[in-house]
Amino acid sequence: xxxxxxxxxxxxxxxxxxxxxxxxxxxxxxxxxxxxxxxxxxxxxxxxxxxxxxxxxxxxxxxxxxxxxxxxxxxxxxxxxxxxxxxxxxxxxxxxxxxxxxxxxxxxxxxxxxxxxxxxxxxxxxxxxxxxxxxxxxxxxxxxxxxxxxxxxxxxxxxxxxxxxxxxxxxxxxxxxxxxxxxxxxxxxxxxxxxxxxxxxxxxxxxxxxxxxxxxxxxxxxxxxxxxx
Numbered sequence: 002x003x004x005x006x007x008x009x010x011x012x013x014x015x016x017x018x019x020x021x022x023x024x025x026x027x028x029x030x031x032x033x034x035x036x037x038x039x040x041x042x043x044x045x046x047x048x049x050x051x052x053x054x055x056x057x058x059x060x061x062x063x064x065x066x067x068x069x070x071x072x073x074x075x076x077x078x079x080x081x082x083x084x085x086x087x088x089x090x091x092x093x094x095x096x097x098x099x100x101x102x103x104x105x106x107x108x109x110x111x112x113x114x115x116x117x118x119x120x121x122x123x124x125x126x127x128x129x130x131x132x133x134x135x136x137x138x139x140x141x142x143x144x145x146x147x148x149x150x151x152x153x154x155x156x157x158x159x160x161x162x163x164x165x166x167x168x169x170x171x172x173x174x175x176x177x178x179x180x181x182x183x184x185x186x187x188x189x190x191x192x193x194x195x196x197x198x199x200x201x202x203x204x205x206x207x208x209x210x211x212x213x214x215x216x217x218x219x220x221x222x223x224x225x226x227x228x229x230x
Contacts, residue, residue, distance in 0.1 A: 052090045057083050060099065066151060067092050068119055073151045076158065080110070091119060106132040119148040120174065127184075138184015142177050143198065149174040197221070 043058035082097030100109035153173035178200035189210030
């Protein structure tokens, strides 16, 4: 039997077209995997190119400080939670929490932070509890324009406190100034505290734990220059 070459090519093309369409449809309609429970110590969320964008973990597996593609030991992060990373894979915020009974005293803490580029947090929502001392509020902090030199900061941690250490820390990008506090402090006072560029409180508006309201203006040395009660 003779086979018509043109018909054979046409049939082959038709079969391949149908196969391609079928594969495309099955690829699009393939359902995502579903789980009732996932029991893990850490989840890394990455972009298609492998860039790390978020981690979810317990405190034992929470990452250190990742900047410039290098992970540095974090000086004080001991909580569980979520750490966020920018388009370059550098840390730029997080949501962490801890708590429990410590020496018979109930403790609890939670913090949501947003960082400057290659810097520390500039906005924080925080709630802490240590026995009867409770603090809840929002903090706005100025950070320098220079990038934070983490390696230099680690070397300076063991240096004796003093002007020279402060100068070197500032050069390494570790200076900061709290500009705004809005919340309830450990003494039970609800307050708004506005500070200058050096972090010195200059205006406070608050209501004390006893219900007494007040407004205070302060000079750079912290002396009250005017008060309204």
